[in-house]
Amino acid sequence: MNTIAFIVENRPGVLFKVSNMFRxxxxxxxxxxxxxxxDRSLARMTVTVEADGRMLRNLIExxxxxxxxxxxxxxxxxxxxxxxxxxxxLNTADPMAREEALKLVNSHHGLILDIDEMHLVxxxxxxxxxxxxxxxxxxxxxxxxxxRTGATALERGSVRL
Numbered sequence: 684m685n686t687i688a689f690i691v692e693n694r695p696g697v698l699f700k701v702s703n704m705f706r707x708x709x710x711x712x713x714x715x716x717x718x719x720x721x722d723r724s725l726a727r728m729t730v731t732v733e734a735d736g737r738m739l740r741n742l743i744e745x746x747x748x749x750x751x752x753x754x755x756x757x758x759x760x761x762x763x764x765x766x767x768x769x770x771x772x773l774n775t776a777d778p779m780a781r782e783e784a785l786k787l788v789n790s791h792h793g794l795i796l797d798i799d800e801m802h803l804v805x806x807x808x809x810x811x812x813x814x815x816x817x818x819x820x821x822x823x824x825x826x827x828x829x830x831r832t833g834a835t836a837l838e839r840g841s842v843r844l
Contacts, residue, residue: 684713684731684732684733684811685731685732685733685734685739685757686729686730686731686757686758686760686763686765686834686836687729687730687731687732687739687742687743687746687755687756687757687758688727688728688729688730688755688756688758688836688837688844689727689728689730689746689752689753689754689755689756689844690720690725690726690727690728690752690753690754690844691725691726691727691728691751691752691753692724692725692726692751692753693719693720693723693724693725693726694751697726697751698717698728700749700751701728701730701746701749701751701752702715704745704746704749705730705732705742708741708742708745710732710733710734710738710742711732711733712730712731712732713731713732713733714729714730714731714767714811714831714832714833714834715728715729715730715731715833716728716729716832716833716834716835717729718835725753727844729833729834729835729836731811731833731834739757743755743757754844756844758836758838759838762838762839762840762842763836763837763838763839764836764837764838764839765810765811765834765835765836766808766809766810766834766835766836767808767809767810767811767814767831767832767833767834767835768806768807768808768814768831768832769806769807769808769814769817769818769829769830769831769832770796770804770805770806770829770830771804771805771807771817771818771821771826771828771829772802772803772804772826772827772828772829773802773803773804773805773821773824773825773826773827774801774802774824774825774826774827775798775801775802775803775824776800776801776802780824780825781803783824784803784805784821784824785803787817787820787821787824788803788805788807791807791809791813791816791817791820792807792808792809793805793806793807793808793817794806794807802827811834814831
């Protein structure tokens with residue numbers, strides 16, 4: 684999996700143009716996160732995509748040609764802090780399932796956001812792999828609903844995009 688970070692103009696239609704460029708070239712975006720910067724005229728996009736070295740270079744070249752894209756940088760996973768958040772609603776009608784769910788959420792340093800007699804809503808943050816592990820562990824309890832943010836990332840140290 685490759686992660687690409689880029690700065691774009693923060694205006695309507697830019698997300699569509701970027702995602703459409705990936706579609707036209709036959710690449711599936713595994714995750715995407717977008718948010719404005721302190722200069723609200725710009726936004727940072729973080730995209731994860733499955734691509735080999737040649738395909739990744741091609742994607743970066745295509746992104747650099749887009750008028751709305753200011754800067755592009757592939758991120759090296761070894762030098763990157765990457766996080767994702769998941770909201771998970773679990774079926775906890777059974778008291779044993781509730782107890783197991785609470786234990787698993789706590790073991791993954793998650794938060795309980797809502798709880799009633801039938802369900803529990805948890806927030807778990809971590810690397811995409813940590814989120815995947817959590818979901819595998821709670822699957823037997825019963826995942827009722829799931830929402831993932833997609834990965835966001837920054838390079839370690841003084842390196843900037």
